[in-house]
Amino acid sequence: MNRGLGDILTGKTSVTPSKQKAETSKVVKTKTITEMTPVAEVETTPVIETEPVAEVEKVPLTQVDPVPVIETKPVPETEPVSETKPVSETEPVAEAVQEPKPEEEPAKTTPADILTNAKSVIIVPGYGMALAQAQHLVKQLADKLEENGADVKFAIHPVAGRMPGHMNVLLAEADVPYDKLFEMDAVNDDFASTDAAIVIGANDVINPSARDAADTPIYGMPVLNVDQAKEVIICNYDLNPGYSGVDNPLYKREERVHLLLGDAKDSLESLLKGLA
Numbered sequence: 001m002n003r004g005l006g007d008i009l010t011g012k013t014s015v016t017p018s019k020q021k022a023e024t025s026k027v028v029k030t031k032t033i034t035e036m037t038p039v040a041e042v043e044t045t046p047v048i049e050t051e052p053v054a055e056v057e058k059v060p061l062t063q064v065d066p067v068p069v070i071e072t073k074p075v076p077e078t079e080p081v082s083e084t085k086p087v088s089e090t091e092p093v094a095e096a097v098q099e100p101k102p103e104e105e106p107a108k109t110t111p112a113d114i115l116t117n118a119k120s121v122i123i124v125p126g127y128g129m130a131l132a133q134a135q136h137l138v139k140q141l142a143d144k145l146e147e148n149g150a151d152v153k154f155a156i157h158p159v160a161g162r163m164p165g166h167m168n169v170l171l172a173e174a175d176v177p178y179d180k181l182f183e184m185d186a187v188n189d190d191f192a193s194t195d196a197a198i199v200i201g202a203n204d205v206i207n208p209s210a211r212d213a214a215d216t217p218i219y220g221m222p223v224l225n226v227d228q229a230k231e232v233i234i235c236n237y238d239l240n241p242g243y244s245g246v247d248n249p250l251y252k253r254e255e256r257v258h259l260l261l262g263d264a265k266d267s268l269e270s271l272l273k274g275l276a
Contacts, residue, residue, distance in 0.1 A: 111233045111258045112274020118195035118231075120151045122187065124224055125167045126160050128201015128237055132264035138200060139174040141268055144275050150195075154180050155187045155224050157205035188225050197229035201264050203242030208249060218244045226250070235260045235267035 115121065123142060129135060142152045154176065160167050168181060191197060199206055206226040210218040226232055227250055238261055239251045250257055260267040 114196050114231045118150050120194045121145050122153045122155050122194050122197045124155045124199045124202050126202025128264050130161055130170055134264040134268055135170040135174040137265055137268040139176050141272060153182050156181050157184050157224055160205050184224055191225040192228040194229045196231045197226045199234045203248055204244045209246050216246045218246050232257045235264050
């Protein structure tokens with residue numbers, strides 16, 4: 001491959017055609033491949049620089065002294081328990097505030113209780129005893145009271161019942177001794193000192209309005225002084241007024257009056273059971 005001086009000066013190269021062709025072909029191929037498969041740019045992730053981890057300083061473990069075991073001495077059974085010291089007088093002791101206890105209401109006295117303790121009793125029969133045919137139970141009650149040591153009388157009002165002497169007939173039928181029957185005038189003054197008066201079916205003949213209320217139609221009529229007894233037990237069917245239509249204030253009195261309403265037989269039986 002000989003080049004002339006002129007060629008060298010003019011920059012011409014002397015290349016053989018075959019070699020030039022080969023180089024051209026290589027260039028073309030390289031260019032073609034480069035154009036057909038472009039290389040995608042790959043984004044690179046920046047590397048984050050991390051700070052170096054500080055070294056942990058090693059703390060030397062302190063040696064723990066073992067806890068000494070304290071042996072407890074058993075308490076001997078014979079050792080007495082120490083007594084507490086009394087509070088000195090100089091130290092004030094707080095007193096517990098005690099609420100006052102409510103006063104207990106006294107137990108209500110029942111008619112049976114009254115008759116059990118009674119030493120004197122006056123029985124007043126009326127028309128209600130006749131209607132209930134309770135004269136035999138009245139006799140049993142009188143006998144029971146006498147067994148308990150009570151002095152028993154029967155107070156007979158002259159107009160009690162449907163006719164004069166009506167009560168005498170019924171009580172004689174029940175074998176009540178005649179000497180136990182007392183007319184109104186003979187027994188009226190005894191009520192004030194009597195422990196208990198028992199009324200059986202009587203109303204107008206024991207109404208104190210006849211003695212005290214001048215504006216009533218029965219004012220001035222003689223009545224039995226039942227209201228003056230220490231305790232009054234009334235065995236009537238209801239609280240309605242008697243034949244006169246005048247209300248009996250005894251039914252509304254709260255002290256020393258005991259009402260047993262209903263059939264006279266039932267009331268007398270309850271009294272007998274209470275005395276048994």
